Amino acid sequence: MSQTDFESHDVLDYEQGNLQTGTNWWGAFVIGLAGTILVTGAAPAFLTVFGASYIPFITFFTLTGVVLCLLLAELSAMMPGRTGGSPSYAYPAYKNRWPRLAPHVNGVTAWMYWVGWMPVAPLNMILASFYITHLFGLDATQGITPVSTFIPYWTLAITAVGLIILSIPAYLGIRFGTSMATILAVLSMIPLTFLSIGFIFNMDAANWSELAGFPHLDGSAFSDPIGGYPAWVMYIAYAFPLLWTVIAYEAAACYIGECKHPGRDAKIAMTLEGGYGVFVYTMLPISFVVILGAQAISDPALVDPKTMFVTFASNIFPGVAGTVMEWLMAIMLIVALVLSALNSLMGCSRSLYQMSLDGQFPRFYQHLNKHHVPDRAMMTNVVASLAIAFMGGAIEIYSFSNVGYLGSFVPVLIAYYLLRNDRPNVHRPFRLPEFFKYIALALAALYFFVWLAGGLIYSYIGGQAVYYFLGVITIFMYLPLYWYRKWEDRKSGLAGNEIAVAGE
Template sequence: MATAEVEEQHLVQSLTWWDGFVVALANPAFLIAALGASIGALGTLGAVVLWTFSVLVGALQNNIYGELATMFKDKAGGITLFAHEAWRKYATFVGPLATFGYWFAWSSVLAVTGIVVGTLVQAQFFESTTWTASGGGFDLSLPILIGMAAMILVAGMNMVGLRQSVAFTYLTGAMLCLPLAVLMFLPYVSGDFSSGNLDWNIGEGGGLPLVLVWLYFMGWSSYGFEAVASLAPEYRDPEKDTPRALRASAAFSVAVYALLPLGLGGTLSTEAVTADETFVAFYSTAFEAIVGSGLANVMIICLVAGLLLSLNTAVLDGSRALYGIARDGMTVRQLGVLNRAQVPGRAIVVALVMNLFLISFFASAVEIFAAGNLGYMLAHVFALSGFLLLRRDRPNWPRPLRLSSAWVVIAGVLAVWNLVLVIFGGFVFAEEYGYGFDKTLIGVGVLALSLVLWVFRRVGQDRKPLQLRDPVPDVPENAEKVGAPVGVA
């Protein structure tokens, strides 16, 4: 009897939890991109307090995502996959909304970091090269060209395979640790730290509305270490490696997000940071103050390497999120394909093209992540509320890591908190205390596009009727094989 063989594409399980943790070393680079602007708005001490609070919220969320990651260890997509699985019983459109918004935010890290890399390199090594060109709403300059080159380099490297990408991650992660240590600890040894440089400008800057806007912005960076959950299908032992990577990355990020703003803020005053119109080049001033002009060049090179690490993490996470939703039928099927190296090559190319547009269209890094942040924060709202729904709707689903009942309450509080930040930070106070309501509208447009693509996939490609609710199983299909209890939702 003849049999037909069907080639099934799947992500390669080659990572350890330590590999996932090293990928999360990129997260401080996101802090580097936004720290200057936050100091300008909040003062040095205000920035320290809010960044520390925000990263602690992110750490609590990461622990919750540990349970969810072990429930769906064979699926790519990270927290948006958790949101989709939880909400599709009630509203199938939540999955594409959460995932496409999440993908846009993570993928736009390429443009954000590209601008920062280009600005640092120009300020340190090509200070006299200040030419610019513009036309049709787009700009071109040396920092933008350097950023474009960095994006193309990292995207190309990811196209050839995961192990090469992880090797690059180890190299750049090690280089990043040196400037981080200098900014976090050396000011106290060298005597450059002064408590007189710590200013609290929140009250005069706008009070509670300003706090809500900036906590909304900070989530884009300080929640980012959840990215290691997107690699769950690629860990050798997903049930053990995923929660270990999540917790280790959370502990590391809490330390950096608390100590780096404090060390840098105590070295440079608010006035010194705001004197830099780019809100990026001041790092060169800080390194020169702490280690001298000679070693400052070395620190900038290491810092740029760390920023390349964040580019790499953005490509890893964003491409797998887009691949995951295509595989689950939430966007066009052409994006759910792996290349010969078993990585989501098409998703990587889409992200690269989009970011080449973003880096030349927007005026600053902060404006780019302001545009992408709406979808990212909503993804956390849906994932955290999804934790509650899954506890109620799928009590028999295997949970290798099951948190105590207290975490159900914590998840509910965090979901509401993030929703408050979205409403007030993204909408109510966006114009007066943020970077303009037009940036939020871009995020709304991205979410609207996600629904259009979802409908096209469902009706146009899969030839299925559009339905707002999906039936869900109470246990995985192989539950009997793994000894899990069998039931019906």
């Protein structure tokens, strides 16, 4: 066989999962909507800091998320046997170039991804509790204060009950989980889409002059200082928590390995996810600014950031209709947040499972139940999520988890370049133009800069240093878990990896 023939039949060698192939592009798309739904926490938090200047800021970074989705579509289609989403695609690339380094790249990347995605479940249940207590007039004045954040008892109760209930469909497998997610997705897409274009239902309430020059809340120019800091410092700092939300719709990649036709489904699911993400993340801030206005957004007495969405709905339809819309939007947003929490429980458990198959995590997590679900990994998510709930608000959880989440994409983006450069002839059912390998490197550099510089500046400006460094400490917890796995291998006399058998 000639060298040309050999290269044309180049095949990647990697550990494959044994999960059920029970869904398609729609299943991956609807469960992956969990990332898009994070806008419910992000938009109010950032609008109350930046006002209209938030719009070009978020549009740029959201578009980088679309590019990320396209890159992951190619990787997931060419490695359909890998599960756990984006971190699982780095290992084959590094193993080819640096075989001794590759296991650690794989382990650290998957662990950082888990640290990033696992807190999404408690975060969204916390956000859901705000709407539930608001609608039913529950007392949110009693609670506890860990470190610096007050946590109402109702928030803890709703979060705990919600996580336990959601563990049931997550335990029952991808088919059941997808069926439930489809119902939740339809109900969640309605309010998100409606609110994104809400101004068309009451054009008289829209003040388009609020967008002129994209000013800050106080009316100052886009480049003027914010809160006593130069604008560019604030943009770099807040890019750190912002990226945690606007690239999270890449979560659909976690389920490509469970699609019946991954070569086709990867392209469709990831492209739709990116497109809908851009629509929601850019149009929602525009709608909020033109309807509510900078003055209302900046005054908590007029607009509570925790319930900004329902206030927005009632402003579009004043009077009795507004009250009805407030309830309807709140209920649908609660449903949307529940979907996002379900995705978190299901998705990042796959990362622990794949990392265990690859040999960097305890064998305990290779176990699959009769529904082909990594049940031990999933239940670990539930327990860890309950602990994360005691951190308190969204900003605290953003600071903690993004130390892992954003950082996990840097080695994956470099891996895309390596695979394109070193293994150009591996079969790719979906193939981007060649220049995308350089875009991947540029994106890796951007994300690394925001992860390092933005994270450090934000932890100082936002007073979140304790949570940022708690995230750093959590990342290093990978080492004792890895050492334990190596001890297991030596004790059993096995150097390789064992594939779990369902029900063992």
